[in-house]
Amino acid sequence: MKTHKGVTALLRAAERERRCAIGENRALYHALRRRTKSLEVTSPYPNLFADAAYWESLNPEERSLHVIRALARLHPKWIFAGLSAACVYGYQHGYSLHDGSVFIACEHGRNAADASKLRRLYIRTDILRYTCNGIPVTSPAQTLLDCAAYPFANALAIYDSAFRTPYAKPEEVRARMLRVNCDESAVTRLLRHADSRSENGGESFARGRMIELGFAVPALQVEFDNPDNHRMPYRVDFCWKLSDGRVIIAEFDGTAKYRDGSNKNRASIQAKLDYERRREHHLKEAGVTAIVHLFYEDVTVDDRLRSKLLSSGVPYLR
Known part of the structure; x- marks a missing residue:
């Protein structure tokens, strides 16, 4: 569709202000509506508009x-x-x-x-x-x-x-x-x-799902000694210290940490893997008896979350 200078200026001004454009007069409104039909512009709410490609880039x-x-x-x-x-x-x-x-x-x-x-x-x-x-x-x-x-x-x-x-x-x-x-x-x-103390929404959601399913409420952000740097202890997302001496921790990661081996950042990924292995070794030396890794896909599916926590020994109260 032919470029409309008024529409373009209106959309760019709205983007700079991090808002939708408003059909401010009859001519601009109809020009914007025509562009929604050609999918150049989207209208998420009556009389509000945004460039389709720009809108797609937003979460x-x-x-x-x-x-x-x-x-x-x-x-x-x-x-x-x-x-x-x-x-x-x-x-x-x-x-x-x-x-x-x-x-x-x-x-x-x-x-x-x-x-x-x-x-x-x-x-x-x-x-x-x-x-x-x-x-x-x-x-x-x-x-x-x-x-x-x-x-x-x-x-x-x-x-x-x-x-x-x-x-x-x-x-x-x-x-x-x-x-x-x-x-x-x-x-x-x-x-x-x-x-x-919950550090982000993903960890809060994971804890909420544990509570919904009937598991014991974990302690948050528990610290363990880091032999490599005593001034920077390891902090774990969730921890259960049981009366029989067992210490269970769970770590939540809302996105996959590691890509495939063809990734151009393979060296840094390997360094992260090495760090995680060393961290887990130190945690077990500090008395941790079980470590469970939780991903978003785990916490959204009852059976997957229940199975992972039960197999690690997390107390089930139901």
Whole structure:
């Protein structure tokens, strides 16, 4: 399709601001719509647009933030809530939670004119307006209450991440829970298990899955001596120290660490392999009796995760 200077300028300006472009007038809107039909442009939300190749380069969280930033310009009175607010705050979470929906806080239900992807989260009273990165959002406490609606392991990652910041506090979540409608049992369970020592969302999700399946809750980031450098001890993701003297550790890796031998970085990969072997040798010398390596594919499948943990001797409480 013939280049349209106005469309090109609009899309590039939006990309610089990390948001979607807005069909600002009738002519530009129809020019953008024509390009969505030719697949040059994508429209993730009514009247919002992005270059198709640029959009493809974004991960699901970045796409959500592009939509949120544009909608914040179009609707300055909206207060973003739930997963949308969690994205703005930067709380870690699984990309699988994104389905294109946008969440806002409201004192009433859905309007007939609402876009199909707009989700209004009803808050009975006292919708507090916070601002993060220039975007109106619900308070950290309210955001966590709303996110408790997700499956436990997914929500736990959000709670762990939030409590690593100075702005989200468990006591504020508990106080807010008493004032608004929410799933109190889900929130209480999440607060009981949330742990800011978890280093990333993947580890939090893996721990949540262990708890869901009925395994003993592991200690996090336990340190073991590193004979090669006593000032830099080894830290393990998960550890169980049992009464009979056994010490079991689990390490989570959300992506495959090693590529095939044809990789141009083969030397560095070999160095990593050598380091991992030496690390495991030192851990066993320090009293570790079993080491289990968990990958994302393991923790998402009940039977695989259960089998790996049981075969390593992790206590099963059910």
